[in-house]
Amino acid sequence: MGLGPAGRALAHRAAAAGLRVVGVDPTPDRPWTPTYAAWVDELPSWLDSSVLRARVSRPRVWTTRERSLDRAYAVLDNSALHARLGFDRVVRGVAAEIGPGTVTLRDGTQIRAARVIDSRGLRPDPALAEQTAFGIVVSEEVAAPAMAGADGWFMDWRRDNGTAPDDPASFLYAVPLGADRVLLEETCLVGRPGLPPDSLRTRLATRLRNRGVELPAAAPAERVRFPVEAPRGGSAVAAFGARAGLIHPGTGYSVAASLCAVDEVVTALTTGRDPTKALWPLPTRAVRTLREVGLRALLSLDPACTAAFFEAFFALPVDRQRAYLSGRDQPAAIAAAMWEIFRQAPPPIRRTLAAAGVRRS
Structure with a gap:
């Protein structure tokens, strides 16, 4: 259930292992619009560089001073990743009820399976810490003053975004997207709740203006809001991806962790073991x-x-x-x-x- 990157990866690898797989999603062909990124060394060996949209060999951070990180970082190519994670049987629908062996869709269709796995991600919840961000996509030429010669900024905590030292902090995340495009994003790493998008937009505009970049009126925007922790509590249905707690509570990253963990779950499924226990050993x-x-x-x-x-x-x-x-x-x-x-x-x-x-x- 759910065919985002985590669910589609699980379906793809399970099918490759010889299992009969049905993937269910309301809009299975809809393009993935968020910017997904990962450290290059996080990605599993069964994926190759064709799923990378852009790569930064030495991303920079600015904390109390500037540093270069000796670890390659990459933005994923969503279209290429989606195509790479293919499998045969996809059902378009919304679940009304989910049980350990049966899924009932809103139109009354029932799908029976030896195992149901819920990969539908997480919805914002006031009880859960969350990450929020507001970003724009601009040309490399427009972004150049903000980049200051860097190939990419993983975190830039400088206070040129119009905030005082006692204001909640946010940072600039700036990465190339390939094809002469750059994402410039003001990010609230974690909050309960996170900073609202309008505040982050104002901070981003101030930061960019202070660096000689005017916020283009027609620039495509990216708004981000998602929990960085999964709710606890037992469930009769196994979960995977962010819904299973694979999201990193300190960074918000989950895609690479899900891609790396998928074969652990597939091995459990092919050997008749509990996938949740396989995913969460001691x-x-x-x-x-x-x-x-x-x-x-x-x-x-x-x-x-x-x-x-x-x-x-x-x-x-x-x-x-x-x-x-x-x-x-x-x-x-x-x-x-x-x-x-x-x-x-x-x-x-x-x-x-x-x-x-x-x-x-």
Whole structure:
């Protein structure tokens, strides 16, 4: 159920493994419009570079100073990825009821299966922390003053967006999209709730104007709002993708994690094991718990300390950054990264991190 990148990848890999698969979605042929990106080393070996729209060899960040990251980053080509994740049987419809072995659509159609997996993503929910953003797509020439010679900005926390130190922080995310296009996006990393799109639009316009870029009136816009945590609670139906909790609570990324985890679920399906247990063995549950601590810290962080916090993070060796941002099965490596940030951070940030570690959500 649900044929976004996660659901379509699961259907594709399950069909490739010899399973009979039915994918259900209200608009299965609709193009994916969000900008999906990933660290290149996150992508599974069964995908090749044909699904990449643009690549940044050394993305930059600006925390309390400028840094280059020694880790390649890429924007996915949504059309190519959609085409790559093909399988035979797709049903257009909306689920009215979903059970472990039966899906009933609104038109009364029933689909029976040995296993039903819900990959319909997550809807915004006031109880859940969320990420919000507002961006525009412009030409490379228009974007050039904002890029300042960088191939891409993963995070730019400078306060030239018209905010004061005690205002909730947001950052510029700026990446090439290929074909002479660049996405310039003002992003609220996490909030409960996140900053509203109109506020982010105003911040983006101010930031770009301060860098010599006028916001083009007719530029295509991208509005982003999604939960960065999944609701807890048992369900009779297995889930996958963001709905299963594969979204990173500290970054909002889920597509690469879903693509990498899909074969674990497919193996469980082909061997008759529980796909939820296959997706969440003990090490991955420990990783999720540690990252939830990180989310609580971000939600509690004094806005004036945001840049210093990320300076401590990006000062980590790249393998520890990778462990925290991408790995799902190395809790010791993530704990080591968190300890190093705690050790290096200024006292106000240490207090926030310590409180997050002992406070329950």
